[in-house]
Amino acid sequence: MTEDVLEDIVLAIPLPALMVDQTERIIAANTDATSLLGQNIVGRHFATILRQPQVLDAIEQSLTSRSAKKARHLSNDGAQDTTYTVECRYMNGVASEGAVMVTFQDTTHLEHASQMRRDFVANVSHELRTPLTALMGFIETLRGPARDDPAARDRFLKIMADEANRMNRLVGDLLSLNRVESEERVRPRQQLELTGLLQSTINSLRPLAEDAGVVLSLDVKNGPLSVTGDGDQLRQVFTNLIENGIKYGASGGSVKVRVLPADRDLAMRGPAVRIQFIDKGPGIDAVHLPRLTERFYRADSHRSRQLGGTGLGLAIVKHIVNRHRGRLRVESELGKGSVFTVILPR
Structure with a gap:
């Protein structure tokens, strides 16, 4: 395969992409890849450009085993941290002894969505744990020290009712938020x-x-x-x-x-x-x-x-x-x- 054909193939890929041959040098890269990794990367050893160990290991293993490998590449676009899924695919008939095509797919939005879900679960757990802890404490007190104290019992029962109502409002708002989000595009x-x-x-x-x-x-x-x-x-x-x-x-x-x-x-x-x-x-x-x-x-x-x-x-x-x-x-x-x-x- 000629260098011109190889370059055309890499340029046609709608993702940041580059090619690494058996000499471990980058032999082709498209404009998206140079925007992500820097200019003048063709001809250089891939380890001097891609310094993250998991990405280096994936490329080396793909070159050695001639199989597909995957890794994550972490970067920053100047405004926020970004995450890319790196796919390494070995290709026969490229260069003299074959080469590895390396593509970068931006999965930052998926990482953000996953983090939002984790934060949401953590927040809901925290919001529910506080009234639940209060209820458990008051129930224990009513079973023990306040068993025969009518004034304390009435005061604790009022607080328990307030905490139960708070949990009920939280569950109601969660259901309402879920319903509103599901209808947002209608x-x-x-x-x-x-x-x-x-x-x-x-x-x-x-x-x-x-x-x-x-x-x-x-x-x-x-x-x-x-x-x-x-x-x-x-x-x-x-x-x-x-x-x-x-x-x-x-x-x-x-x-x-x-x-x-x-x-x-x-x-x-x-x-x-x-x-x-x-x-x-x-x-x-x-x-x-x-x-x-x-x-x-x-x-x-x-x-x-x-x-x-x-x-x-x-x-x-x-x-x-x-x-x-x-x-x-x-x-x-x-x-x-x-x-x-x-x-x-x-």
Whole structure:
């Protein structure tokens, strides 16, 4: 096989690829390979280019045994760590005594997905272990020292009920998140009257607001507004954001819901409506804002757990808004409250 034909074969492969002959030198490489490993690698010994032991071993074994081998190549693209699956395949009839074709397939997204699953399992386990440990401890106490103490028994039973409710909320939010994620690519087609849906949600949450000393208000200047969406899911979004305003912004004394329709919204590049949820509470430090919609992320873990938060509410909101092809914006400043804005296309 001529060098020109060999080069054409390597260039045609839609992955970073190079060829190593029996002299252990790189005899061909495509542009993707030079972008990954560096320029002017042809003619050099492969060990001076690929310095990772598992990759070197795979190539050496493939050259010796004339069989297929596999390894992992770890790198960095300047923005994040990357992972490649390296495939080594021996080819007869290449060069004088055969050669090994080495290809690099980017599996970074699979590694990230796997890490997300591991983190998710670890977070769920942690969230469930805390109330379970408390329940086991109180059950042991009720069986022993507090067996004949009615006051302690009533106090412990109340705490146990709170912990059980917390676990129930967590399981409910996990099921809701799973359902929302499974439907995220299915665009809703129901016509909804937005103002009535918001007013109904506010009315259902008014008792909670009154207990917290918070005044709820709805500001709509343009009358009834129609959007395409899933009524139950949008109610879940509005409920979550108003509840958060009541729980975490109660010190401000008010939560206002403002509806702002526009014939052309810059974020949506077309007709849209912005629903703002405004509180005058303590606000959120800017360092937390980019991560608020991550699963189990809490700006104030202790306070969130005290108020019964599961750490999944804003993740659910994000997925529902994504399903509606909308946007979620968060603005906050310490001491000046927060504004959560849901932007929906019209």
